[in-house]
Amino acid sequence: MLSELEIGKFRAFGYVVLRSCLSPREVARLQAAHDRAIARAPINNYFGGGSGTRTLSPFVEADDAFGELIEHPGVMEAMRDIWGTECLYNGGSDMWSNLDDTPWHSDGEPGREELTLKTAFYLDEQDESQGALSVVPGSHHPQFCAAIFRACGYWDERRPRLRLDPHDIPGAVSLHTQPGDVVLWDNRLWHSAFRRSDGRPRRTMFIGYTPDPLDDLLEISALRATVGAHLKANHPLVYSKEMMRKGGQAREKMAARLEALAWTT
Numbered sequence: 177m178l179s180e181l182e183i184g185k186f187r188a189f190g191y192v193v194l195r196s197c198l199s200p201r202e203v204a205r206l207q208a209a210h211d212r213a214i215a216r217a218p219i220n221n222y223f224g225g226g227s228g229t230r231t232l233s234p235f236v237e238a239d240d241a242f243g244e245l246i247e248h249p250g251v252m253e254a255m256r257d258i259w260g261t262e263c264l265y266n267g268g269s270d271m272w273s274n275l276d277d278t279p280w281h282s283d284g285e286p287g288r289e290e291l292t293l294k295t296a297f298y299l300d301e302q303d304e305s306q307g308a309l310s311v312v313p314g315s316h317h318p319q320f321c322a323a324i325f326r327a328c329g330y331w332d333e334r335r336p337r338l339r340l341d342p343h344d345i346p347g348a349v350s351l352h353t354q355p356g357d358v359v360l361w362d363n364r365l366w367h368s369a370f371r372r373s374d375g376r377p378r379r380t381m382f383i384g385y386t387p388d389p390l391d392d393l394l395e396i397s398a399l400r401a402t403v404g405a406h407l408k409a410n411h412p413l414v415y416s417k418e419m420m421r422k423g424g425q426a427r428e429k430m431a432a433r434l435e436a437l438a439w440t441t
């Protein structure tokens with residue numbers, strides 16, 4: 177359970193590190209599954225190309241170990257502590273073997289009001305010189321997020337970026353994590369992650385959530401738009417039939433709630 181202070185920090189600063197949220201056994205299973213799945217994943221030139229970065233998106237269907245992350249009890253509990261309501265998997269999931277620098281960016285249009293959350297699972301220890309996630313605390317607040325972009329930003333093919341020295345961003349903090357820690361953050365935060373100095377790939381996995389919009393019609397519309405943006409012709413369902421067959425009660429409940437919201441007018 178998160179403390180009152182951790183919940184307050186999340187609301188003020190936009191992130192929390194759930195230390196040792198996964199057991200060593202869960203980590204070992206995920207590392208093996210990641211190695212198997214990423215070997216078959218395509219090269220992704222998202223950051224410029226040539227480095228050999230690979231991505232699989234969505235990835236949660238590729239192995240039962242990944243599917244189980246969606247409703248991991250430790251993650252679900254932390255989100256419930258923060259929002260006082262259940263959070264729903266919104267269909268966004270991506271897995272990387274990343275050999276590139278991930279430049280400073282905020283996910284989506286800077287200044288957007290809609291809230292989405294991301295969980296990050298890092299399969300190796302990461303610190304400032306070895307690929308750690310960096311964030312500008314508090315930059316998830318829409319006005320702060322937009323102010324940073326207005327003052328120091330530019331569009332790179334509609335992706336928001338910063339013109340500043342990436343290693344000297346005012347107020348940035350680097351999040352030192354061990355395998356088993358989970359970083360939960362508000363996607364609107366300005367964040368970056370640089371390649372490891374030891375030359376190894378950053379083995380990473382990200383899953384997207386939205387707090388249950390309850391009966392707020394505007395938030396229901398926003399959730400539908402988020403889910404819709406993650407579906408593709410070759411991936412038409414948030415949960416495949418196979419995932420539903422294998423999932424337990426928690427998955428059943430989240431999927432049923434998402435389906436009910438799809439039909440709310």
Ligand SMILES: O=C(O)CCC(=O)C(=O)O
Pocket residue numbers: 274278283294296308309367368369380382
């Ligand atoms: O690779 C990382 O740690 C950061 C990932 C990221 O920037 C994102 O998911 O938007």
